[in-house]
Amino acid sequence: xxxxxxxxxxxxxxxxxxxxxxxxxxxxxxxxxxxxxxxxxxxxxxxxxxxxxxxxxxxxxxxxxxxxxxxxxxxxxxxxxxxxxxxxxxxxxxxxxxxxxxxxxxxxxxxxxxxxxxxxxxxxxxxxxxxxxxxxxxxxxxxxxxxxxxxxxxxxxxxxxxxxxxxxxxxxxxxxxxxxxxxxxxxxxxxxxxxxxxxxxxxxxxxxxxxxxxxxxxxxxxxxxxxxxxxxxxxxxxxxxxxxxxxxxxxxxxxxxxxxxxxxxxxxxxxxxxxxxxxxxxxxxxxxxxxxxxxxxxxxxxxxxxxxxxxxxxxxxxxxxxxxxxxxxxxxxxxxxxxxxxxxxxxxxxxxxxxxxxxxxxxxxxxxxxxxxxxxxxxxxxxxxxxxxxxxxxxxxxxxxxxxxxxxxxxxxxxxxxxxxxxxxxxxxxxxxxxxxxxxxxxxxxxxxxxxxxxxxxxxxxxxxxxx
Amino acid sequence: xxxxxxxxxxxxxxxxxxxxxxxxxxxxxxxxxxxxxxxxxxxxxxxxxxxxxxxxxxxxxxxxxxxxxxxxxxxxxxxxxxxxxxxxx
Numbered sequence: 001x002x003x004x005x006x007x008x009x010x011x012x013x014x015x016x017x018x019x020x021x022x023x024x025x026x027x028x029x030x031x032x033x034x035x036x037x038x039x040x041x042x043x044x045x046x047x048x049x050x051x052x053x054x055x056x057x058x059x060x061x062x063x064x065x066x067x068x069x070x071x072x073x074x075x076x077x078x079x080x081x082x083x084x085x086x087x088x089x090x091x092x093x094x095x096x097x098x099x100x101x102x103x104x105x106x107x108x109x110x111x112x113x114x115x116x117x118x119x120x121x122x123x124x125x126x127x128x129x130x131x132x133x134x135x136x137x138x139x140x141x142x143x144x145x146x147x148x149x150x151x152x153x154x155x156x157x158x159x160x161x162x163x164x165x166x167x168x169x170x171x172x173x174x175x176x177x178x179x180x181x182x183x184x185x186x187x188x189x190x191x192x193x194x195x196x197x198x199x200x201x202x203x204x205x206x207x208x209x210x211x212x213x214x215x216x217x218x219x220x221x222x223x224x225x226x227x228x229x230x231x232x233x234x235x236x237x238x239x240x241x242x243x244x245x246x247x248x249x250x251x252x253x254x255x256x257x258x259x260x261x262x263x264x265x266x267x268x269x270x271x272x273x274x275x276x277x278x279x280x281x282x283x284x285x286x287x288x289x290x291x292x293x294x295x296x297x298x299x300x301x302x303x304x305x306x307x308x309x310x311x312x313x314x315x316x317x318x319x320x321x322x323x324x325x326x327x328x329x330x331x332x333x334x335x336x337x338x339x340x341x342x343x344x345x346x347x348x349x350x351x352x353x354x355x356x357x358x359x360x361x362x363x364x365x366x367x368x369x370x371x372x373x374x375x376x377x378x379x380x381x382x383x384x385x386x387x388x389x390x391x392x393x394x395x396x397x398x399x400x401x402x403x404x405x406x407x408x409x410x411x412x413x414x415x416x417x418x419x420x421x422x423x424x425x426x427x428x429x430x431x432x433x434x435x436x437x438x439x440x441x442x443x444x445x446x447x448x449x450x451x452x453x454x455x456x457x458x459x460x461x462x463x464x465x466x467x468x
Numbered sequence: 469x470x471x472x473x474x475x476x477x478x479x480x481x482x483x484x485x486x487x488x489x490x491x492x493x494x495x496x497x498x499x500x501x502x503x504x505x506x507x508x509x510x511x512x513x514x515x516x517x518x519x520x521x522x523x524x525x526x527x528x529x530x531x532x533x534x535x536x537x538x539x540x541x542x543x544x545x546x547x548x549x550x551x552x553x554x555x556x557x
Contacts, residue, residue, distance in 0.1 A: 195518065247506060247518040283543040284506025285517035315518050317511045341519035344504035379504055379521060410505070410520035 067094040067105035068114040071121045072128040075102060081126065089120060102128070145176035146183070148259040148266040152405060156265055157372045158254075158392030158417060165395075167372035171460075173392065173417060174446075175268060178424055178463035183259060184269030185427035189308040190255050190419055191231075191298045191336075193291065194248030194315065196241040196278030199230050201249060201399050203257040203264040209273040215304045218297060231276040232297040234290040241276035245284045246401045248276065250408050251314050253399030254416035255423065264405055265397055268420025268463065269427070275301070275308060280315065288321040295327045302334045309426045309437070312419035313340040314412035316354050325359045332363025335434045339419045341411035342368045342381040349383035358386050363434050365441060368455050369393025369414040375450045380411055382454040388442055390451055391417035391461050421463045428467045440466060471498060471525050474540035478527045481538075481547065481557050486531055495530035501539070508539040510546040510554040 073082055082104065086093055090109050097103040108117045114132035121130035147153065147160070154162070160176050163169035189209055199208040211217070211228055218226040223237050231241040243249045252274045259270025277294040280286035295311065302308045311331060328338050338361070343354035349366070357366035366387045369377040371394040376382060380393065393414030400406040418441065425440055426432060432440065444466035445459025452458050469477075475498055483490045501524055503509045507517035508524055524541035537548040538557075545557040 245506075245518075247520055250520070280506070280516070280518060283541075284520070284522070285511065285515050287514055288516060289514075291516055314520070315516045317507070317516050319511070319513065319515075321514075344519050344521060345509075346504075408520050410518075412518050412520040415519075 067107045068133055069106050069108070069118045069121060069130055070097075070133060071104050071106050071118075071130040072100065073102040073104070073126055074128045077102065077126045085124065085126060089117075091117070105133070143177065143180040146179035147176055148179075148270065149262050150257075150259060150264055150266045151262065152265045152397060155397045155407075158396055159266065159268070161372060165372065168374055171370070171372055171374040171392075173268075173421065173460070174462050174464035178421075178467045179259075179270070181464075181467040182424055182428045184256065184267075184271040184424055185430075186271050186273055187307060187430065188269075188423045188426045189273040189275050189306055190269075190310045190312060190423050191275040191277055191308050192248055192252045192255065192312050192416070193277045193279060193294050193298070194243075194251055194312075195245035195280040195282075195284055195286075196233065196243035196248050197231075197252040197274060197276030198243045198249040198399070198401055199241070199274075199276055201253075202403055203261070203399050204249070204252055204274065206258050206261075207256045207267070207269075207272055207274055209275040209306075211301075211306075215301070215306055218300060228297075228301075231278075232294060233278040234293040234297070235278055235281055235286065237293075241278040243276070243278065243401060244282045245280065246406070247280070247284050247314070247408075247412065248278070249400055250396075250398045250406065251312060251412060251416040252276070253405075254396060254413060255312060255420040257399055264399065268417060269423050272420075272423050272427075275306075286315075288319075288324050291315075292321075292323055292327045295324075295331055298336065299327075299331055299334045302336060308336055309434075310337045310339060310419050310422045312416050313338060313356060314410070314415045316341055316343055316357055318343075318352065318354055320353070320355050324356055325361070328356055328359060328364065329361050332361055332434060336363065337419075337422055337434050337437050338364045339415050339422065340364060340366055341415045342366045342383070342387045344369075344379040344410050344412075345381055346379055347381050349381050349386040351383075353386065354381055358383075360386075363438065365389060365418060365438060367391055367393075367411060367415045367418050368451075369409070369411045370448075370450075370460055371395075374448050374460060376454055377409065377411075379409070380414075384453050384456055387455045389418060389445060389457050389459065389461055390414065390448075390455050393417075418461055421461055421466050424463060425466050444468075469540065469542050469545070471540075474525060474538070474545050475527050477545055477557065478529060478538035478540070478547075481545075482529055482531060482536055485547075485550070488531060493529050493531050495528070495535075497528045499526050499528075500524075501526045503539065503541075507554075508541065508544070508546055508548075510539050510548045512546070512554045512556050515556075
């Protein structure tokens with residue numbers, strides 16, 4: 001070899017060696033990942049599509065020649081000795097783990113079960129330890145979603161949107177992942193301030209609040225003593241908040257239709273206590289005075305020891321009431337979150353306020369409605385300053401009068417989704433303050449392009465993030 | 469309340485409100501309609517309503533040269549924007 005060509009030849013040889021070594025390592029990494037049957041899910045993808053990623057992950061059964069045991073030979077045992085031992089057991093070394101001297105992945109050519117093979121090696125004096133290779137499943141990295149047994153759950157796109165009926169897969173609140181953390185608690189009370197609630201509905205009855213024995217009956221200076229067994233009726237100032245319209249029953253089902261009971265639907269909370277309040281009449285409207293009376297009742301019950309944490313208010317108008325604002329503020333001071341519908345006039349609440357959702361109070365959350373494609377509902381009010389967040393509110397299936405179920409649309413339907421998520425958060429974190437609860441909800445959104453400049457958070461509620 | 473009953477009630481209300489005979493009300497039309505809330509998009513003073521899309525009817529009446537709109541469903545009848553205000557009938 002010409003002395004002048006020597007150095008370039010050595011450099012070229014070194015490069016070729018490095019390329020070959022790197023290619024070999026890549027192949028080894030590939031084999032190792034494949035044998036474990038999982039793929040890496042990017043962090044931002046994790047909450048959106050993990051169900052399908054996990055279920056459709058390219059799981060491959062362990063192949064016949066895949067290593068079955070990991071054997072660590074004692075220091076000083078030579079490679080020749082290891083080969084002799086493995087051949088004697090009709091096995092072969094599949095791979096050496098260079099980082100741990102003496103550790104080999106060994107394949108049993110007879111396909112005896114891995115634990116038996118490992119025990120054979122453990123008996124040998126040359127072996128420090130031997131263990132069967134076990135497969136790492138994807139479940140070790142992300143929780144499996146929880147799906148309820150309720151037969152109409154598949155129609156509840158707000159909770160799990162599978163893309164059917166023209167929807168967008170994943171355009172939902174990730175409820176099935178929130179439920180891996182909590183499905184709610186019967187220690188959390190949510191007041192449904194509405195047209196009442198059908199507390200006899202089969203899918204609601206077990207989640208209806210009943211005044212505990214240690215809480216005295218409701219006393220009102222003008223009305224006297226009201227034996228409030230299930231809640232309060234401010235339309236006729238009675239103890240019976242039975243719904244004669246359907247609207248309140250629908251909202252209640254979104255918050256807390258009993259989940260996993262093989263009946264109908266699941267609420268955002270499978271378990272919760274719904275406190276029915278009636279201030280709207282059979283036609284679905286009511287007076288500010290009746291609303292104020294009912295909120296006053298809730299504050300009284302809270303002070304009497306009832307764990308009311310949320311008032312769900314799927315109603316409103318463009319008329320401002322100082323008195324209503326004052327009583328909602330008092331509810332906040334009592335530790336009660338007030339979740340309110342932004343309204344259905346397709347208008348900007350920053351310019352034309354809608355009350356009570358537009359009251360600038362620290363315990364109020366104003367809610368816009370989304371369709372099953374994560375688009376702002378055509379009817380929904382919005383407002384980047386005055387509307388906080390969005391939730392599903394079009395074609396929402398829920399409980400209705402007469403033990404029935406109906407699909408309804410409106411910011412009325414989006415509001416109890418947020419109320420329900422608030423209750424889930426409280427179930428998971430019972431000592432959370434009303435300020436923290438509001439903050440937590442507003443921080444738990446999936447940002448959507450369709451909501452940029454429309455709502456303050458720019459996003460749709462994500463229940464799984466909310467209970468993290 | 470049926471659509472026909474709501475229409476008849478609307479005619480009676482308008483006649484009384486304007487101080488005219490029902491026979492002077494002309495150009496009646498009734499159409500199915502979706503409303504933005506449970507007050508049929510015609511809340512009157514001091515009212516709050518459920519923010520759920522609801523179905524009902526729009527009843528258009530004419531008396532003299534003026535047009536009037538009533539809104540109704542099976543439970544209620546409202547006069548929409550009569551001299552700038554909504555009325556529950």
